[in-house]
Amino acid sequence: MSDPTPEELLLGIDPKPPQTGWMDTPVEIKKGIYCYASNPKSVEYVGLPYPRQWNPIEEDWNLPENWKEIIYKGFRERLDRFRSIKVFMDICVRCGACADKCHFFIGSGDPKNMPVLRAELLRSVYRNDFTAAGKILGFFGKNFKKIGGARELTLDVLKEWWYYLFQCSECRRCSVFCPYGIDTAEITIMGRELLNLIGLNIDWIATPAANCYRTGNHLGIQPHAYKDMLDFFADDIEDITGIRVDPSFNRKGAEILFITPSGDVFADPGTFTCMGYMMLFHFLQEKYGFDITWSTYASEGGNFGFFTSHETMKRLNTKMYAEAKRLGVKWILGGECGHMWRVIHQYMDTNGPPDFLEEPVSPITGTKFENARSTKMVHITEFMADLIKHGKLDLDPTRNDHLKVTYHDSCNTSRGMGLLEEPRYILKSVCNNFYEMPANCIREQTFCCGSGSGLNAGENMELRMQGGLPRANAVKYVHEKHDVNMLSCICAIDRAALLTSMEYWVPEVDVTGLTELVANALILPGEKERETDLRSEPLPGMEGDDAE
Amino acid sequence: MRLNNLLSQKKAAITKKWFALVIKTYPSETAKFLKSQKDPFANPVGRTIYRELEALFAELLKGIDYETITSSLDPIIRIRAVQNFSPSQATGFIFFLKNVIRESLHKEILEEQIINELLLFESKIDELSLIAFNLYMQCREKIYELKANEMKNRTFRAFERAGLVSEIPEVEPDLKPIINIKEASNDS
Numbered sequence: 001m002s003d004p005t006p007e008e009l010l011l012g013i014d015p016k017p018p019q020t021g022w023m024d025t026p027v028e029i030k031k032g033i034y035c036y037a038s039n040p041k042s043v044e045y046v047g048l049p050y051p052r053q054w055n056p057i058e059e060d061w062n063l064p065e066n067w068k069e070i071i072y073k074g075f076r077e078r079l080d081r082f083r084s085i086k087v088f089m090d091i092c093v094r095c096g097a098c099a100d101k102c103h104f105f106i107g108s109g110d111p112k113n114m115p116v117l118r119a120e121l122l123r124s125v126y127r128n129d130f131t132a133a134g135k136i137l138g139f140f141g142k143n144f145k146k147i148g149g150a151r152e153l154t155l156d157v158l159k160e161w162w163y164y165l166f167q168c169s170e171c172r173r174c175s176v177f178c179p180y181g182i183d184t185a186e187i188t189i190m191g192r193e194l195l196n197l198i199g200l201n202i203d204w205i206a207t208p209a210a211n212c213y214r215t216g217n218h219l220g221i222q223p224h225a226y227k228d229m230l231d232f233f234a235d236d237i238e239d240i241t242g243i244r245v246d247p248s249f250n251r252k253g254a255e256i257l258f259i260t261p262s263g264d265v266f267a268d269p270g271t272f273t274c275m276g277y278m279m280l281f282h283f284l285q286e287k288y289g290f291d292i293t294w295s296t297y298a299s300e301g302g303n304f305g306f307f308t309s310h311e312t313m314k315r316l317n318t319k320m321y322a323e324a325k326r327l328g329v330k331w332i333l334g335g336e337c338g339h340m341w342r343v344i345h346q347y348m349d350t351n352g353p354p355d356f357l358e359e360p361v362s363p364i365t366g367t368k369f370e371n372a373r374s375t376k377m378v379h380i381t382e383f384m385a386d387l388i389k390h391g392k393l394d395l396d397p398t399r400n401d402h403l404k405v406t407y408h409d410s411c412n413t414s415r416g417m418g419l420l421e422e423p424r425y426i427l428k429s430v431c432n433n434f435y436e437m438p439a440n441c442i443r444e445q446t447f448c449c450g451s452g453s454g455l456n457a458g459e460n461m462e463l464r465m466q467g468g469l470p471r472a473n474a475v476k477y478v479h480e481k482h483d484v485n486m487l488s489c490i491c492a493i494d495r496a497a498l499l500t501s502m503e504y505w506v507p508e509v510d511v512t513g514l515t516e517l518v519a520n521a522l523i524l525p526g527e528k529e530r531e532t533d534l535r536s537e538p539l540p541g542m543e544g545d546d547a548e
Numbered sequence: 549m550r551l552n553n554l555l556s557q558k559k560a561a562i563t564k565k566w567f568a569l570v571i572k573t574y575p576s577e578t579a580k581f582l583k584s585q586k587d588p589f590a591n592p593v594g595r596t597i598y599r600e601l602e603a604l605f606a607e608l609l610k611g612i613d614y615e616t617i618t619s620s621l622d623p624i625i626r627i628r629a630v631q632n633f634s635p636s637q638a639t640g641f642i643f644f645l646k647n648v649i650r651e652s653l654h655k656e657i658l659e660e661q662i663i664n665e666l667l668l669f670e671s672k673i674d675e676l677s678l679i680a681f682n683l684y685m686q687c688r689e690k691i692y693e694l695k696a697n698e699m700k701n702r703t704f705r706a707f708e709r710a711g712l713v714s715e716i717p718e719v720e721p722d723l724k725p726i727i728n729i730k731e732a733s734n735d736s
Contacts, residue, residue, distance in 0.1 A: 030632060032691075100581045100590065109593060109631055111577040267701070438589045458695045465630040465691070473592035500694050504687075505626070 022117055023124070023151055027160040029056050032462030035166055035455065038206030043199055045210040046305075046312055050199030056162070067198045068153055072129060074197045078190050079130060085190050088182045089126045092119065094149075098174035098184065103448050104167050107466035115174035115184040118164050122191050124151045162200050165191040167463060169452035170307070171411035176444050188453075193309045201308060205454035209304040212316050216299045217262035223250075223296030229265050230294065233275045240536070242528035245282040247294055250327065254293035255363060257324045260335025260380075261301040263492030264513070270495045272534045273336055273513030279522055280384070280515065286525050288364045288392070292333065298323035301340035302492065307454040314351045317343050321354045324376075331360035332377040336513050338412035338452065338491030341379060345417035348375040365390040379413070381490060384518060385422040388429045394523040399530065400431035401540045403486040405517070406478045407436070408471065408498065409446035410491035420444075423490055423514055430521040435482040441474035449489075451497035464497065465504050472505030479509055487511050551653075551665035552609055558652050559609075562645075563602045565652070569644040570597055573637060596623050605645070608672055617676065622683050629687035639680040645673055 040051035054062045064070065079086045098115040100106065105113040112118060127134040127150035134150040145151060170185035178184075195201065208218035215222055221229075230247055238244050248254065260277065264270040284290035298320045305312030324332050334340060348354075357376035360369040367386045369378045387393050407427055413419040420443050427434050441447050450467030478484040487498055487509050498511045520533045531542045555562065571579045571594070582594030603620040607613065628638040649666070656662045704713075 032630075033632075100585060105578075106590070106592065107627075107631075109574045109578040109582070111575050114577070440587065441589050458698050461691050461695050462630045469592055469627065470589070473596075474589055477589070500698060503694060504630075504690055 022112060022120075023146060026156055027163050029159065029163050031057075031459075033167065033460055034163060034463075035202035035204055035457045035460050038199070038201040038203045040199075042203070042206040042210035043201060046206075046213050046308075046315070048196055048199070048201070048206075048308070048312070050197075052199055054199075056159075061159075061200070063155075063158075064198055067158070070197050071153060071158070071194055074194045075126070075130065078193065079126075082186075082190070084183070084186055088119070088184075088187055089123055089130075091180050092116065092123065092182055093180070094120075095179065097177045097179060098182075101174045101177050102168075103171070103173070103450060103470045104169070104463070104467045107450070107469035108167075108463070110167075112160075112164050113167055115168075118168055119182070119184050119187045120149065121157070121161055121164055122187060124149055125153045125157065128152055161191055162195055165195065166202055166455065167467075169411070169448045169450070169455055169467065171448035171452055172415045173411070173445065173448065176415065189307075192307060196309050202454065202457070204457035205304050205307045208302070208454075209308055209312060209316065212300050212302070212304060212319075216297045216319065217265075218300060218302060218304065219262055219266055221262065221266065221299070223299070226262075226265060226296045226299050230274070230278065233271065233278060236534075236536075237275055237279060240532055240534065241279070241524055241530060243279075243282065243524045243526060245278045247278055247281065248292075249294050249296055251293035252327050254327060255291040255330050256293070257298065257327055257329040257332045258292050258294050258335065259298050259301050259320050259332055259340075261337040261340065261492035262299055263302070263496060264335060265299070267492070267496055269499065269511055269516070269535075270336075270492050270513060272516040272519075273495070275534050276513065276515035276517075276519030277335060277380070279519040279524060283393070283522055283524055284364060284387075290363065293327065293329070295323050295327065301334055301337035303340055303343050304454055306339050306343050310347075313343060313347065317347070317351050321352070321357075324354070325356050330358040331372070332357070333380060333383060334377050335380050336490040336492065336495075336515060338410045338493050339416075340412075341419075342412040342416040344375050344377050348377075362386055364392055379417075379419060379422070381419060381422040381426055381514060384515070385425045388426060393518075395430055395518075395521040396523055397430050397432050397521050399520045399533065399539055400517055401433070402533075402537070403431060403512075403517070404433040404435065404482060404484045405431050405486045405488050405512075406475065406482075406484045407434070407442070408449070408475075408487055408489040408494060409442050410489055410494050411446060411448050411452060413490055414446050415444055419490075423488075426514055426518060427488065430517050433482075435478050435484055437474040437478050441471070447471040447474065449491075449494045449497040450501055452493055456493055456497050461500075465501065468497065468501035468505065471498070472501050475502065475509055476506045479506055485509055488514055488517060490514050551662055551669060554653060554656060554662075555609055555649065555669075559605060562648055562652055563598075563605050565648045566605070566641075566645050567598050567601050569648065570601065570641045573633070573641065593627055596627060600624050604676070608669070608676070612672055612675055614679070617679055618683065621676070621680055625680055625683040626687050629684055630691065635684060639677065639684050642673060642677040642680050646670055 034056050037054050037056055040053060043051035050064055052062050094116055096116060102113055102115050127148060128138060128145060133148060137144045137148040137150060165188050168188040170188050172183060172185045175183040211218050211220035227249055234245050264274040281290060281292050303313055303316045305316040353374060354376050360372045360376060360378045365386055369382060372378050405427060407423060436442060447470040448467060449471060451464045475487055485508060487502065489495060489498060495511055495513055502509045502511060516534055530539060532538055571582050574582060582591060585591035585594060588595040600620045600623050607616050607620065650657060657666065
């Protein structure tokens with residue numbers, strides 16, 4: 001039969017998926033997947049090397065002439081410095097347990113997004129240049145190298161590193177399944193550090209990091225604008241509750257400093273969570289004399305330095321503690337942020353110690369937060385769960401009856417710091433309709449929002465939707481089964497990323513922070529009868545009422 | 549409707565073959581996973597494709613109800629519209645069904661009645677492809693809309709929030725009506 005079959009016709013239009021092995025399939029940098037290169041001004045501002053204009057889709061990346069030497073040297077230094085990296089490079093047996101656990105692999109179908117393969121991109125060079133076996137095999141030629149899983153670092157390999165290391169959100173889901181405990185996120189972290197040695201960052205990381213270093217937050221919002229925003233929220237709160245809240249700023253001698261991601265102050269729906277913090281603090285102040293201050297300088301919990309290098313991470317993190325020291329507070333209360341907590345929980349012992357602060361004790365319940373003994377920083381959900389447990393909050397959960405809520409465990413707070421029960425305890429206390437997603441999508445096994453670790457840019461929207469699919473798929477399930485219409489989370493990147501992801505995958509579901517739900521339920525002393533929630537949506541039973 | 553009976557009998561085998569061909573559009577390492585992992589939450593791409601192809605074929609046997617077809621086609625297209633496919637690859641899997649049917653009916657196809665019915669059935673598949681094209685475009689437009697809206701929210705809203713934008717007040721100031729041109733020319 002001479003007529004071509006339909007699939008032959010179809011495949012004639014475009015090439016088949018690669019039939020070659022991964023090492024022999026060259027990287028193709030695709031629109032919608034890659035992020036724009038960093039703005040040289042931002043690279044320069046934080047003192048990182050080789051700031052320059054370059055474009056990922058151009059052949060020439062304007063690399064320093066001795067780029068290979070820089071990478072080798074950086075690799076060697078990190079192998080010597082971080083025992084974990086050395087071990088992770090050596091012990092992987094390529095069992096494949098991690099392979100199908102990555103949301104980017106699951107959503108994209110690109111095999112190089114299998115965590116094992118993403119790590120092999122670096123490991124292959126490690127084997128070639130840093131192991132005796134690699135060197136011996138290399139002596140017999142390229143094919144022998146390949147048998148040993150080794151290859152030379154070439155420009156194509158470097159480009160492949162860049163492309164795929166910025167398709168990992170460092171969420172660590174893969175590490176949960178690794179029988180050896182290899183943390184592939186750490187491999188990504190190291191790989192990105194190496195790329196930063198030759199100026200190969202993405203702008204959605206470089207510019208927020210530079211802004212944060214300069215003005216204290218990612219957007220470069222100055223102190224007066226930060227205060228204006230909170231004043232604006234105070235107006236809204238007054239409209240809804242009849243109560244005027246009066247947050248204090250940069251107040252020396254306050255007992256506690258509050259730090260939250262700037263996303264809560266400047267981006268919906270985080271803004272409603274921010275209003276929630278303000279209402280909670282007002283309530284506690286009125287009832288128990290709670291003494292807390294905001295800072296317009298430590299106006300960012302997020303730390304994009306974490307996606308750049310250990311040093312940049314430490315620099316940005318130190319700013320929060322410097323402000324705590326300047327104000328003379330006893331300890332820090334932290335808002336709903338993701339990677340801020342990863343940095344605090346996992347790196348503060350090497351970043352610190354903040355020995356000028358005290359071990360946090362709740363002034364209201366007397367609870368000692370022993371888990372925060374070294375970091376001196378308590379998570380808002382730990383703090384609120386403790387208040388609720390001691391009956392210190394006056395709550396009316398029926399005010400959230402118009403919502404059917406599910407909970408997305410943010411990667412950094414769940415896998416990164418084990419915060420699993422507190423958010424659920426709070427949710428069950430402030431709303432009557434709470435439904436869990438399936439067990440293999442929550443808690444330690446939670447799926448990433450798809451845009452973490454600096455990948456929440458606009459130009460890589462297809463990548464974000466691919467990565468967001470596994471989470472959205474589980475949300476869709478509870479939406480169809482239980483009519484869930486609200487996805488709660490405790491991370492500012494989640495609130496931004498999931499909003500867009502939901503709009504594409506499950507448009508019937510909206511996104512909220514946890515404190516917003518608490519504030520909906522929280523009965524402020526002397527408040528008027530509430531007709532709407534914090535979003536000015538009518539409360540159940542108030543839909544038809546015309547209050548005016 | 550002999551064809552329909554035949555196709556109904558072979559429904560499971562045809563769906564399976566159609567699924568296998570769609571899965572072959574992914575790299576081989578991925579295809580293995582998409583095929584073998586049966587948990588719908590661990591493998592949303594593979595399971596969604598299987599589930600919806602099954603529903604699509606069942607619907608084609610009945611007729612073409614636009615809404616039902618769309619609800620089954622949308623989840624597959626929505627996924628493939630953001631994966632590394634060209635537009636033709638993302639939607640072209642519809643045509644695989646023609647070949648699967650021709651192959652599975654290679655004996656019966658020689659009968660006149662069957663061939664006539666098959667031609668009609670294949671037109672339904674063509675119709676399906678046009679619906680797929682609509683859905684694909686909707687998904688792509690949505691992607692660009694999301695990009696545009698995020699950009700707008702991040703820039704304009706930041707200005708607005710910082711009090712740098714002067715909005716039209718809710719109560720308009722009392723303005724006198726503009727004198728019309730005729731009167732104005734009379735005055736002059």
